[in-house]
Structures are given as C-alpha cells and as structure tokens.
Amino acid sequence: MKIDIMTLFPGMINAVMRESIIGRAQDKGLVRVRAVNIRDWASDKHHKADDAPYGGGRGQVMLPEPLYRCHDALTRGEPVHTVLLSAQGAPFTQEKARQLLAKGRFILVCGHYEGIDQRFIDACVDEEISIGDFVLTGGEIPAMAVADAVCRMVPGVLPDEEAFTEESHWDGLLEHPHYTRPETWRGRAVPEVLLSGHHANIVRWRRKMSLLRTRRDRPDLYAAFRPRDKQDRKILAEIEQGT
Structure with a gap:
C-alpha cells in the first residue's frame, strides 16, 4: 500500500505516521505513507502557496499551480486516485476505507486556510472525503485518520484479520x-x-x-x-x- 499525502506541513504527518503500528509497518515495507511538501513546487523564492481570494473575503486560498505541479510530479502523467480532505466531502466510513485499500495506491490532498482553488479540484481530484460535520484548521489530521484506517487492514500490519473484522x-x-x-x-x-x-x-x-x-x-x-x-x-x- 502506497499513500502520498500532499501537505504544507509534512512534519505533522511524519510525527504521527512514523510511530506505533503504522510506523512499524513502514519499517517492514508493508506500507508507505509519504508526506510531500506542496511548497517545494512553488515557483517563487519564498515558496508561496496561498493568496487572497478573488471576490474578497477573509483568509487565504491555496494556489492551484503549486498543487498541480506537486500532483503531477507524484503521478507522472499516470492516473492515481486522488482524494481531497474537505468539510464538503462525503462521510468517511469503514466501507470507504476498504475501497481505498483495494486501490493499492492513492493520494491524499490536505487543504489549509480557507481552502484550495476550485480549479485544481476540478482538474485533479477524484473525490472529496470528510471525517465529520465539523471544521479543522487543515486536512492533515483527517488525512492521517484515513491513512491509518486503510493501512491497518493491509495484511501483516495487524497480527491477524480478526484484529479489525x-x-x-x-x-x-x-x-x-x-x-x-x-x-x-x-x-x-x-x-x-x-x-x-x-x-x-x-x-x-x-x-x-x-x-x-x-x-x-x-x-x-x-x-x-x-x-x-x-x-x-x-x-x-x-x-x-x-x-
């Protein structure tokens, strides 16, 4: 199982996904959860990844181009199922975790601030998922929840299948x-x-x-x-x- 998590804060992801059961599974090569810094694909020297929203309003919106370039570098032109963690998404369930497990590889995109430019969603995102009817400061915690729920079902991560069934x-x-x-x-x-x-x-x-x-x-x-x-x-x- 391979999961790439596109984020502005890779340290958050690595601090959790390298520990405990999932961390040991990564050490064994059973799963790979990789945090990818979206800022690395920004085009300016300040690695700018957000800007003010068109139409006015509070907060910042994540720029589409760094997101697109990051996503393109991960997919290399091949179709990879891509999920945006979003308060507007469909509820995450155990059945959805099983569906993602069956894909073998997928990408999780973490929004931040007021959200991300809709054009990137239209161009690259296959579905939006929410972990509940509430709003967080970013998509990192939901992304880790989804990754954990999926990875624990990979054969060998837990002692036996009954551990989750x-x-x-x-x-x-x-x-x-x-x-x-x-x-x-x-x-x-x-x-x-x-x-x-x-x-x-x-x-x-x-x-x-x-x-x-x-x-x-x-x-x-x-x-x-x-x-x-x-x-x-x-x-x-x-x-x-x-x-």
Whole structure:
C-alpha cells in the first residue's frame, strides 16, 4: 500500500505516521505513507502557496499551480486516485476505507486556510472525503485518520484479520465491551461468562453486547442492521423481548 499525502506541513504527518503500528509497518515495507511538501513546487523564492481570494473575503486560498505541479510530479502523467480532505466531502466510513485499500495506491490532498482553488479540484481530484460535520484548521489530521484506517487492514500490519473484522463498523455494528485484569476493580466485576472458558457462550455474549450497544448508542446503525444467521435472529428476538 502506497499513500502520498500532499501537505504544507509534512512534519505533522511524519510525527504521527512514523510511530506505533503504522510506523512499524513502514519499517517492514508493508506500507508507505509519504508526506510531500506542496511548497517545494512553488515557483517563487519564498515558496508561496496561498493568496487572497478573488471576490474578497477573509483568509487565504491555496494556489492551484503549486498543487498541480506537486500532483503531477507524484503521478507522472499516470492516473492515481486522488482524494481531497474537505468539510464538503462525503462521510468517511469503514466501507470507504476498504475501497481505498483495494486501490493499492492513492493520494491524499490536505487543504489549509480557507481552502484550495476550485480549479485544481476540478482538474485533479477524484473525490472529496470528510471525517465529520465539523471544521479543522487543515486536512492533515483527517488525512492521517484515513491513512491509518486503510493501512491497518493491509495484511501483516495487524497480527491477524480478526484484529479489525471484529471491531466497530466492520459489519455495521459497534464493538462489544472489553475487560482485563483484575477480575474485580473498585467494586466492578468482569462478566462471569468471560471467565467461564466456554468459547461458544463468550462469542454469543459478545455478539449480543455488540447489538445492545449499537441499539443504545447508534440507533441509525441498529435500524439498518440485518441478521447474518439464525443466532443473530434469536439474539435480536431476545433484545426486543428485553431478556
């Protein structure tokens, strides 16, 4: 997996993506997340990458030419799927992460200030993605979130596939709660089923907790959920009956 992140602040990207699980995956050659400084493609001696907006208004707008030259240097005329991190974009989801994983390589563009010139978007961007209905100072944090979500699914990055297929949102549900030692902490005990050693009962309990948590915290996901087997249907019936 190869991800190029076009940014005005490569230090932000490198400080995070070279650490922990993703950093180790890069060291092993499983993924490559490269921060590329847009200013390196500015044409003036001051490496200017923004200017005042036409039509007036507050703030600065990122210039199209440095963005285009940076993008062109990365793609070398070949089509590479390009994503702009934008508050106007479609919501980022686990399904979108899987779609990006399947591409093998893509480019993330980080806006900053008041945004970037629309002409660059029209010329080079394939889609816009948002990580939520709020506004940040730049696209670097969303870009790292997208890169992390995709890279962790690359084979070998996590110990096994279950490390992500059993987590929240993989199959439209929130994940079940987790517990570790000690068995009793400040008067709160670990559920007995988790201490039973009975694997089938533990699996069923976790599935039920996942469904209950989703119904409580994300009723929109719960309403859209469809049972995958007979056991799911039985658990759903229990939940509806309050048992």
